Amino acid sequence: MTTTTRPHRPDAVDAGSPWTAPPRPGTDLGPITIEPLDPDRDAALLHGWVTSPRSRFWGMQEADLETVRAAYAAIDADPSHSAWLGSVAGAPAFLAETYDPARSELAQHYPVRDGDLGMHVLVGPAERRVPGFTSAVFAAVMDFCFADPAVRRVVVEPDVGNRLVAAKNAAAGFVVDRLVRLSDKTAALSFCTREAFRTSALGPEPAERPDDSAPHLEPGVAARAHRHLVTKALAEFSHERLLAPRRLGEDRWAVDVDGGRVRYTFAAVHHPLEHWVVEAATVGRTVDGEPRELDVLELVVELAPVLGIPDTLLGTYLEEVSSTLASLAYKWTSAAASADDLLGAGFQQIEAAMTEGHPAFLANNGRIGFGRRAHDTWSPEAGRPQRLVWVAARRTLSHFAAARDVTEEQHYRDEVGAEGLQLLHDRLERLGLDPADYRLLPVHPWQWDTRVAITFAADVARRYLVHLGETEDRYQAQQSIRTFFDVDRPDRSYVKTALAVQNMGFLRGLSARYMRATPAINDYVADLVRGDATLRGCGFSVLREHATIGYTGSVYTRLPAGSPYQKMLAALWRESPVPGLAPDERLATMASLLHRDADGRSHLAALVRGSGLDAAEWVRRYLRVYLRPVAHCLLAHDLAFMPHGENLIMVLRDHAPARMIMKDIGEEVAVLSADRPLPPQVERVRAPVGEDVAALSVQTDVFDGVLRFVAAVLDVDGLLDVHRFWALVADCLDEWEADHPELAGRLDLRAPRFAHSCLNRLQLRNTLQMVDLTDQASSLIMSGTLANPVARAAAR
Structure with missing residues (x-):
């Protein structure tokens, strides 16, 4: 055996003794030990293991004894790679390997971090199957990896076809980051942190059933959440001119309510676009001159006459605000990742870490209908991968639409795999039903349990709808709550499901009728984007919604168009961004630019500092890939998106x-x-409007809806003056005009002023349905105009 220092050597091994796994309650297999493998001593044993039919993914099926011995002698001589022999109750039972990913083929496919340790494990074939044996071995190998305090994250890259190992990886807390093409396989590159393993099903402290006591709702956290939301209400209601703060002195302001009986005071500064930067710590409230605690629900009631909430909807709005309060307390209580930690985090870890919903809306996490248990299971901040329910829908009572390059049969094979598809068909056949008579519809489990099995009981009883249960893949809820990302196969599509919860002014359903045209619309937009040289130059792309399915067989179909009961059974599939990633690229929701961690630290500031760029250059790059393509789509193609933070994915x-x-x-x-x-x-997507309203798709949705918040974060954190920020925005538009003189002047994005379109006013007017999706322009509520921070110098 060599004595070269290895990247992973627990103390017991260095002392010359086998390492012994800590005991697990309920496991009675005897002691599990791990020791360095001896290629000469153990070659015959290994040869029997790696050439077993069960070990086909190990890649040594045809190897002879000398080939096996030579392979492990080479590992023994490699200071970045180690092989270990594992025993259970004294009998050799498994092989493990650990390696330095930075010295492996993986280094070409992801940015290796300090503390990363690669791992392989192979359980030897046994004469009889012992329940729990493989899980105990896998847990012991993970304990062994983390026995070295320098190890922060374990890395694995199993063949995508190895479903048994994928299941064990998932049980141990691994999350697939991306698929990578290695020299001998397509691998599911996956990571597991100490914390993820500790609370996994195989970890030493497996996560227990959620605590029914709602521990996040404790006085200190709730008081902080009230302060945050009151601060936001004062800022955004003032921005929308629902409130008119009165100046008390330099940067000191007051809002009087109920004839002055209630008063809010605070320190704030004005940024362009009438953006109020309110200092949360300075907010105070008095009632009849006596100090009172901040309470966002009391604030809404006190301001109700000013806000214009209809009496019949005030309770609903208060419930949405209450849900937002509870969600914020949950996020702050459970948040483990700091703004700096997120620099190296995976796409889905970032998605789950977001503490702020839509930056303008006060009630942005309503989710009316979800109970506490559902929130802890299905909310994006819970970050708990779950399996969806599949329902078979009678083919004659449903529709399927797809992009021009997608067929129905191949679509299902791509999304659930051949084995998963056969599993669903077998379940139908066991009921005496012909799979050819049905389509497959993914359904949110909450939706099945609370709505479909009840509201569509007649259709289920007639077997127009058939519950088929789950398939293997686990999905994680995204910020949009009804959209799911496949964490086990990230190359597979997002799945967007109907969800009958009330959230941010809408019941989050999906219309089967409305979605018939969705794939064709996506093909049109994708073709336009691919065919435009300016958009290609920015690297701008879209994720197509390439397939939709809707159930149309219920009595609710005959109700007047727009009924929420027509939006309860439909789904769509959207392309994943993962297959298009280069090895040095990573993904993050653009919403993360406005994220502050539980200690108030900005993730945007961490990104700027981590990039090594000065803030102005970082912003230039950001505007070039965000503002330039969005503005170009409008000015060159009359095409408007909804470009808020949750709808864009940054490639970093x-x-x-x-x-x-x-x-x-x-x-x-x-x-x-x-x-x-x-x-x-x-x-269907044609929505003709005047030039001034068309320009609002950038002025309101980008300048006011996104950039004013980004500018404030950079200014407050001392990275970039807010006026310098808006000068960079003007520069970006100037550069576009210089590159496209033939289009300059079509719409004036840099007019001196533009209409002030107000978002909270929409929700306050009708919290059940803010806008008519078929005619959004007519739903807008304006409050005068705003001075344009990028107005041309001559007009300023």
Whole structure:
């Protein structure tokens, strides 16, 4: 045996003794030990293991004894790679390998971090199966890896076809980050942190059933959440001119309510676009001159006459605010990752870490209908991968629509795999039903339990709808709550499901009728984007919603159009961004630019510092991949998106934006011209408006809806003066005009002023349905105009 220092050597091994796994309650297999493998002594044993039919993914099926001995002698001589022999109750039972990913083929496919340790494990074939044996071995190997305090994260790269290992990885807390093409296989690159393993099903402290006492709702955390939301209400209601703060002195303001009986005081500064930066610590409330605690629900009631909430909807709005309060307390209580930690985090860890919903809306996490247990299971901040329910829908009572390059049969094979598809078909056949008579519909388990099995009871009883249960893949809820990312196979599509919860002014259903045209609309937009040289130059792309399914067989179909009961059984599939990633690229929701961790530290500031760029250069790159393509789509193609933070995915390279990916196309894209030719099946997205309203798709949705918040974060954190920020925005638009003189002046994004479109006013007017999705422009509520921070110098 060599004595070269290895990257992973627990103390017991260095002392010359086998390492012994800590005992696990309920496991009675005897002691599990691990010791260095001796290639000469153990070659015959290994040969029998690696050539077993069960070990086909080990890649040594045809190896002879000398080949096996030589392979492990080479590992023994490699200071970055170690092989270990594991025994159970004194009998050799498994092989483990640990290695330094930085010295392996994986280094070409992801940025290796300090504390990463690669791992392989192979359980030897046994004469009889012992329940729990493989799980105990796998847990012991993970304990062994983390026995070295320098190890922070275990890395594995199993063959994508190895479903048994995928299941064990998932049980141990691994999350698939991406698929990578290695020299001998397509691998599911996966990571497991100490914390993820500790609370996994195989870990020493497996996560228990959620605590029914709602421990996040404790006085100190709730008081902090009230302060945060009161601060936000004062800032955003003042921005929308629902409130008119009165100046008390330099940067000191007051809002009087109920004839002055209630008073709020605070320190704040004004930024462009009438953005109020309110200092949370300074907010105070008095009633009849006596100090009172801050309470966002009391604030809403006190301001109700000013806010204009209809009496019949005040209770609903208060419930949405209460849910937002509870969600914020949950996020702060459970948040483990700091803003700096997120620099090296995976896409889905970032998605789950977000503590702020839509930055403008006060009630942005309503989720009316979810109970505490459902929230702890299905909310994005819970970050708990779950399995979806599959329902078979009678083919004659449903529709399926797909992009031009997608067939129905191949679509299902791609999304659940051949084995999963056969499993679902077998369940139908066991009921005496012909799979050819049905389509497959993914359903949110909460939706099945609380709505479909009750509201559609007649259809279930007639077997128009058939419950088929779960398949293997686990999905994680995204910020949009009804959309799911496949954490076990990230190359597979997102799944967007109907969900009958009330959230941010809408019941989160999906219309089967409305989605018939969705794939065709997505094909049109994707073709346009791919065919535009400016958009290609920005690296701008879209994720197509390439397949939809809807159930149309219920009595609710005959209700007047727009009934929420027509939006309870439908789903769509959206392309994943993972297959298009380069090895040096990583993903993050653009919403993360506005994220502050539980200690108030900004993730945007961490990105800027981590990039090594000065803040102005970082912002230039960001605007080039975000503002430039969005503005170009409008000015060159009359095409408007809904480009808020949750609808864009940043592709980061060295912590700086390299390109952007737009999603949520079918419901929110619009062609704002009456004259631009459109294919007949895409005509639904035509929404002709005047030039001033068309310009608002950038002025309101980008300047006011996103950039004013980004500017404030950078200014407050001392990275970039807010006026310098807006000068960079003007520069970005100038550069676009210089590159496209033939289009300059079509719409004036830099007019001196633009209409002040107010979002909270929409929700306050009707918290059940803020806008008519078929005619969004007519739903807007304006409050005068705003001075344009990028107005041309001559107009300033």
